[in-house]
Amino acid sequence: MYELENAAVDPDGVIEAAMAAVRGRAGAHVLDIGCGTGYHLPLFARDARRVTGVEPHAALAAAARARVRGLDNVEVHQGVAQRLPVPDASVEVAHARWAYFFGPGCEPGLAELERVMRRGGVAFVIDNDATRSTFGGWFRRFLPDYDPEAVERFWARQGFHREPLTMRWRFARRADLEAVVRIEFTRAVAEEVIAEHSGLEVDYAVNLWWRAY
Numbered sequence: 001m002y003e004l005e006n007a008a009v010d011p012d013g014v015i016e017a018a019m020a021a022v023r024g025r026a027g028a029h030v031l032d033i034g035c036g037t038g039y040h041l042p043l044f045a046r047d048a049r050r051v052t053g054v055e056p057h058a059a060l061a062a063a064a065r066a067r068v069r070g071l072d073n074v075e076v077h078q079g080v081a082q083r084l085p086v087p088d089a090s091v092e093v094a095h096a097r098w099a100y101f102f103g104p105g106c107e108p109g110l111a112e113l114e115r116v117m118r119r120g121g122v123a124f125v126i127d128n129d130a131t132r133s134t135f136g137g138w139f140r141r142f143l144p145d146y147d148p149e150a151v152e153r154f155w156a157r158q159g160f161h162r163e164p165l166t167m168r169w170r171f172a173r174r175a176d177l178e179a180v181v182r183i184e185f186t187r188a189v190a191e192e193v194i195a196e197h198s199g200l201e202v203d204y205a206v207n208l209w210w211r212a213y
């Protein structure tokens, strides 16, 4: 199901273009933290010197390894953001997409980034922007206590810049959109959303947080 969601995310490459405008990956060691099934690893492997995926769940790490079999510049380790299985000052581009770095509480992972990032490197964090867009409205309905301003203050204190982006979900089939909505939200919210939203697309605001080291 998550594969379907990833395939629907950002068909226009808005996130990719925004990251490239800050720091390209050519020749870099790229670290994907919370890489899941490794959806983004082959893309990163195209121009990076080396790509390391880190994922805590054994089954997901195994799926990521299977995905990159044959790509000799990619490795996947089972591990967590709070204890990254990479040496000090070894990473030029870090990427965490909807994984662990959700604002307050992720300080141990940020301390690890301080350790592993090379001078001149950039860390990217991609997460929902609950203040706007159709998806943002659904997200707030799902998590009414979520405080976007507190999250924004947190990232600013940590020295991260905010790049507000609007991308979209684009599905090939309505059944796929509905199935993904059902894994993202509680049953009640999912059914409301499905009843009120027609079509195959959803506008979706995200924040690209980034910091140079």
Ligand SMILES: C[S@@+](CC[C@H](N)C(=O)[O-])C[C@H]1O[C@@H](n2cnc3c(N)ncnc32)[C@H](O)[C@@H]1O
Residues within 6 Å of the ligand: 006, 033, 034, 035, 036, 037, 038, 039, 040, 054, 055, 056, 057, 060, 079, 080, 081, 082, 096, 097, 098, 099, 100
């Ligand atoms: C929503 S998925 C996103 C996966 C991937 N980044 C993607 O975009 O396809 C969140 C991922 O974060 C991983 N995760 C959870 N806790 C983590 C931690 N402490 N450190 C690193 N990754 C973590 C989960 O196992 C899961 O694979």
